[in-house]
Amino acid sequence: MRQTITKLYGTQAQASAAAEALKADGHRYVFLVPGAEPGAAEGTADPETVKAIMAAQIYKGDAEVYARHLAKGASLVTVHAMFGSAQRAITTLKSFDPLPDAIPKPPVPSRFVYSVHTPFSSTFELPLLTEKVAYPAETVSGIPSLTRRPVLFTGRIMPFLTEAAAPFSRMLSLPTLTKSATPFSSLFRLPLLTRRRESAA
Numbered sequence: 001m002r003q004t005i006t007k008l009y010g011t012q013a014q015a016s017a018a019a020e021a022l023k024a025d026g027h028r029y030v031f032l033v034p035g036a037e038p039g040a041a042e043g044t045a046d047p048e049t050v051k052a053i054m055a056a057q058i059y060k061g062d063a064e065v066y067a068r069h070l071a072k073g074a075s076l077v078t079v080h081a082m083f084g085s086a087q088r089a090i091t092t093l094k095s096f097d098p099l100p101d102a103i104p105k106p107p108v109p110s111r112f113v114y115s116v117h118t119p120f121s122s123t124f125e126l127p128l129l130t131e132k133v134a135y136p137a138e139t140v141s142g143i144p145s146l147t148r149r150p151v152l153f154t155g156r157i158m159p160f161l162t163e164a165a166a167p168f169s170r171m172l173s174l175p176t177l178t179k180s181a182t183p184f185s186s187l188f189r190l191p192l193l194t195r196r197r198e199s200a201a
Helices: 012-024 048-053 060-070 086-094 119-121 136-139 167-172 183-188
Strands: 004-009 029-031 075-082
Touching: 004 012, 004 086, 012 029, 012 048, 012 086, 029 048, 048 060, 048 119, 075 086, 086 183
Parallel strands: none
Antiparallel strands: 004 075, 029 075
C-alpha cells in the first residue's frame, strides 16, 4: 500500500533538494517535474507538462491544476510513500518550505457520534442495522433469543440462559436422551460438584 504525497516549491532548487532528501531517506518512488522556463506562457497548462505530471500517477484533473502552477515557475515533487513511511516523507517535504497546497484536501464529514452502546458501529462509522430494539440479533436474523436476560453465561454469579430442563432439545423439537436432571454425571457415574439446597417452606 502506498500513499501519494505531492508538494509545490517556489524554485527548482528547493524541489531538487526535497527530492534528493526523499531518496536519501529510502523512498524509491520520487518524481520531480521542474517549472517552466522564463518566457513561457504564464498560467497556461502545457500539455507536455500535464503528461509529465500524470506519469507520476497523478489524475489528469489534478495534473492540469499543478501544470498551471508550473507555468508560473513553480516545481513539483511527488512521492509514493510505502506503508509506514508517509509521515517521514511529509516531514521531509515540509522541511524545504513548500508552497500552499494547490489542491486543498476536502474536509472529512463525520455524521456519527461515538457511543459506548454501539462501539463497533461508532468506531467504523457504520449505520446501525436497527435502533432502539431490545434484542437486535433476534430482529435482524429472525431467530428467537435463547434468553431475555442481558448476560450470556450461566453459573452462580450470572443467570441461566433458560429455565427449561432441556433447552436445546426443546428448541429443535428433539426427544431428550435422558430424563435425569444430571445426565452427564449420571452417564459417567461421577459425583456432583454442587447440589442445590431447596429452601425451607
